Amino acid sequence: MKTLKGYGGAGETHEKDEAIVDGMDVSGSWNRMYDERVIEENPDLESLEGFLDFFDRGDDPYRCIQCGSCTSVCTMHAQEPDFDPRFWIYLARTGREEELIENRDLVWKCVSCQKCVNVCPGDVEPEGIMKTLSEWLQHEGYSEETTPATFDDTFWEEVRDDGRMEEGHLLTTYFKRTGQPLRQDWLETYGRRVAKGLPVRHGLAMMKNYLLTPGSKTWGNTGDVLQSYVDTRKRRDLK
Amino acid sequence: MSENQDGRVAYYPGCALEGTARPYDASTKAVVKTLGLEMEEIEDWSCCGAMEVKNVGPALETYLSGRNLAIAQKEMNYDRVMSPCNGCYNNLKKAEHDVTTDPQKAETMKELAEKAGEPAYTGGVESLHLLEWLMEDVGLERIRQRSIQGLRGLKIANYYGCMYVRPAKIHPEKNQGPDTESTYDPHYMDDILDAAGAESVPFHHKTACCGGPHTLSDQETSTDLVTEILRGAEEAGAEVIATECPTCHSSLEMHMIRAEEETGFQTDIKIMYFTQLLGLAFGLKPRKLGVHINSTDPTELLRKKRIIR
DSSP: OEEEOOOOSSSOEEEOSSEEETTEEOTTTOOEEEOOSSOOOOGGGHHHHHHHHHTTOSSHHHHOOOOOHHHHHOHHHHHOTTOOHHHHHHHHHHTOHHHHHHTHHHHTTOOOOOHHHHHOTTOOOHHHHHHHHHHHHHHTTSSOOOHHHHHHHHHHHHHHHHSSOOHHHHHHHHHHHTTOOSOOHHHHHHHHHHHTTOOHHHHHHHHHHHHHOOOOTTOTTHHHHHHHHHHHHHHHHHO | OOTTTTTOEEEOOOGGGGTTTHHHHHHHHHHHHHTTOOEEEOTTOOOOOTTTGGGTOTTHHHHHHHHHHHIIIIITOOSEEEESOHHHHHHHHHHHHHHHHOHHHHHHHHHHHHHHTOOOOOSOOEEEEHHHHHHHHTOHHHHHHHOSSOOTTOEEEEEOOSTTTOSGGGOTTSSSSTTSOOSSSOOHHHHHHHHTTOEEOOOTTTTOOOOGGGTTTSHHHHHHHHHHHHHHHHHTTOSEEEESOHHHHHHHHHHHHHHHHHHOOOOOOEEEEHHHHHHHHTTOOGGGGTGGGSSSOOHHHHHHTTSOO
8 A cells, every 4th residue: 555645736647556645545436646746845945945934935935826916916027027926936936946046137126016915815925035035046146236135235224323214325325335426417417406496404404414314312222133133043044 | 083182193204204305294294284283203213114124134124113103102102103104104004914913023023122122012003194194184174175275176196106005914994995095096195185176187007116115226127117107197187296105206206307318208297295285275385395395396387277376
């Protein structure tokens, strides 16, 4: 008697006179068995799973029923047909790293519009998976650090240091880090159009914010506590 | 309305309203004062983390918003927090959702608060967007009465963006029938501005994405998305796009310029905060509402429409 595991699907077939499936003796009632289609143990998945766990996405890909709702509402899919959250979730849960790496120039483009999160019937939160995959691709060295990742880090450091984000600092630090010129035509035009009507009072307040970054007065060691939370989790789960 | 607070809320402006969105802050305060409402700024609020910080650590944003809610509740004795910013509002709602549905995250928040010596948020505060506060505590009839100047049939495309409505699971109070807000076809801003005398046009891009967090880090995409929104508003016959989010507002303004420079796209459409429009309808002075700080100068249009002199 052979114990088989499986519920049908397009896997390899087995034919037996006697069979036990998931502890149930089903000998005689039928005799054609299929192996499971979903790959349960894939050695390649290990590094990816650590990442999914770190970002609280551990179970998300496994709840996906591949209905494609996420892709059909996706802002980026409408811009770029190869941007396909449904496909990437499939790759993530089957550990197809090679194919994920082929998509490294697209995955990071998710604009976090939450349309996929909104429609997903399995509560998978595809946005979070895409952000996680993008982090993984960078961490494993398959992709350069993306510009949004630099922006996220710069943003976090702004908040961590005094509790608030000051737009001028964020912009200049981000441009410096990504090697972009601080003066860009379109932003200068924007600045000119806004500045022409800016009352002195508002201008001075913004200047004060930029120079003194007053932030949150009671912030104290909160930034350090939050940073060490990020560091411990990273060390534990990602080595 | 809560019984013991007489329509008052704790005000959470957020970082953008201290920076490029100063006119939103100014016009919000002016409108709130005119309507006889009261709000008190949260003492020493912190950033909500927008859409960026969650990518660095999953519980950080829950903590940041939880901190603001806890200060309002435990140190200022409020049970309602109001933000005019979609990003802040979304994170407040998300923190509320996490605290009630995700025990692990709630536990992490408690631990972090203890280490930081700050009050921990454990639930019990209602988060409101400015639009919701106006609908709940003022109502359309009072707005209609107060609109002594009125918007004289100004054609407006109301742009709500992403964070006011999505994901629907963090908005259990929405989609509860015709009098409530809809996450699929939001209408509070349409209703309020129409009551103030405007003519809101049907607008397919109400909840389209402007590129938000990638405004600077993926400029090509943002310009494409903004161009689509501007085209949509033009096709709908709008003269003004009304915004209720500082990120959407500055993204539309900035990428309108970038589209002019990169693709030659031109449009006469003006972009204004809905509070600026509402203030004008109440007869407040444009300078007081920061109308002249908008990158698209609406003065000529407003004069032509005889909304201002």
